[in-house]
Amino acid sequence: MVFSSAVFLFYFFPCFLLLYYVLPWKNAVLLIGSLLFYAWGEPRFVPLLMLSAFLNYSFGYLIARAGGQRKVLLGLGIGLNLAMLGYYKYLGFFAGILNAIGLREGALPAIVLPLGISFFVFQGISYLIDVYRRDITAQSSFLRFAMYKAMFPQLIAGPIVRYRQIAHEVDQRSLTNERIWMGFRLFVLGMAQKVLIANYVALPADRIFAVDPSKLDAPGAWIGIACYTIQILFDFAGYSNMAIGIGHMLGFTYPPNFNRPYAATSITDFWRRWHISLSSWFRDYLYIPLGGNRASPVRTYFNLALVFFLCGLWHGAAWTFVIWGLWHGALLVLERLGGAALLARLPGVVGQAWTMLCVMIGWVFFRADNVPYALKYLGSMFGAYDGVAVLHPWQHDLTRTAACALAIGIVLACWRLRPKAGEKAEAKAVPAIVAPRSGVLVNGASVLATTALALLCIASLAAGTYNPFIYFRF
16 A cells, blocks of 8 residues: 555545544554555565564663663674564575575575665664664563554654653654645645656656667666656655655654756765655764774775665665675775865756756666666667667657656756755755644645645546546647
């Protein structure tokens, strides 16, 4: 079940909200609802989710009360979390490597990857480390901790919500009309990003990436990666906004996950804006403990390379993701070696264009099925092939609204407004997690605009097509 599905929008979510607002046992309702949400797509892995919750609850309890064995317990707890992730996500990948180099023979293990395992494993690790550091108090109630682990808004695709970010809301949270309205508006905005932009540009992106790159000319290849660049932003950011909006409707303040990443003027700036909950997780629990940038330059470069190697591997067990991570790690090292200072002296639009070029090259590896395909596709982008351009979006299944969606997506994603006073300094840090203020604007115009946007999304979904204006084809 996904947030933009008819089952979620018309059946699950309204029934869940009714019970959540009416019944007094909100944590129990949220836990049961989250387990039903997860069981809709992965019923066999519900016990695994609960096992993960019990494992981290138990180790957190023991670490908080242990004496000299705290570090041993922490290592064991982290090891069990990583073992769970490694078995389900990486065993087949590494078995394939051993097969390729002749150290192993036989068929690869057929292991089904549980939904959201990367997210709830990282949640568990951060919880244990924070308890060990005494940044938080270990949760005494398994029911409340299981509710935190299973919360359906962020369970499948994030953002990665650390326990310490919502610890004050686990036991008691406030629900006001302003907060619920703000959550609904954010949910509708995210749904519009997902349904009205990402889904449209996915059509030409999927069609172009399904073709042998040698049959594409440079314009066709660039159009394909431009569509995917817009698709992945608004797909991921839209889902995150829907999750954050649902969180507000439930009384939780989830961390922000995107901050206009395509307006970045360097790769360093990009990673302060893209998937903020993940990049800050790697910063706080891996990069800084490794020494961060406090050690020698060589050690700093090694730390960056290792973090982004693991960041790529976290996204998927494939060489394409590993190369994508190493590509970004290498770019960050180059900026440390003087590239950042050079970009800072250039006009902002030059830095933004350079950053977008590097990001789009990385997206080729992220989207491609394998490394040879990605290399051939890059060759098409830079004129290595003189293919027949029969798959341009305007020649295949691209409607007026799809063309508009791409144009609007590019403008929304790349437009860089003149920074306000203090914005440059604020961009260097993770945006603050802010609960909605009282007095959120609720007037006829905002209600009408939000309702119209929601109806447009529903019309698109109900039509069974990506295009709500199906009769306006070329």
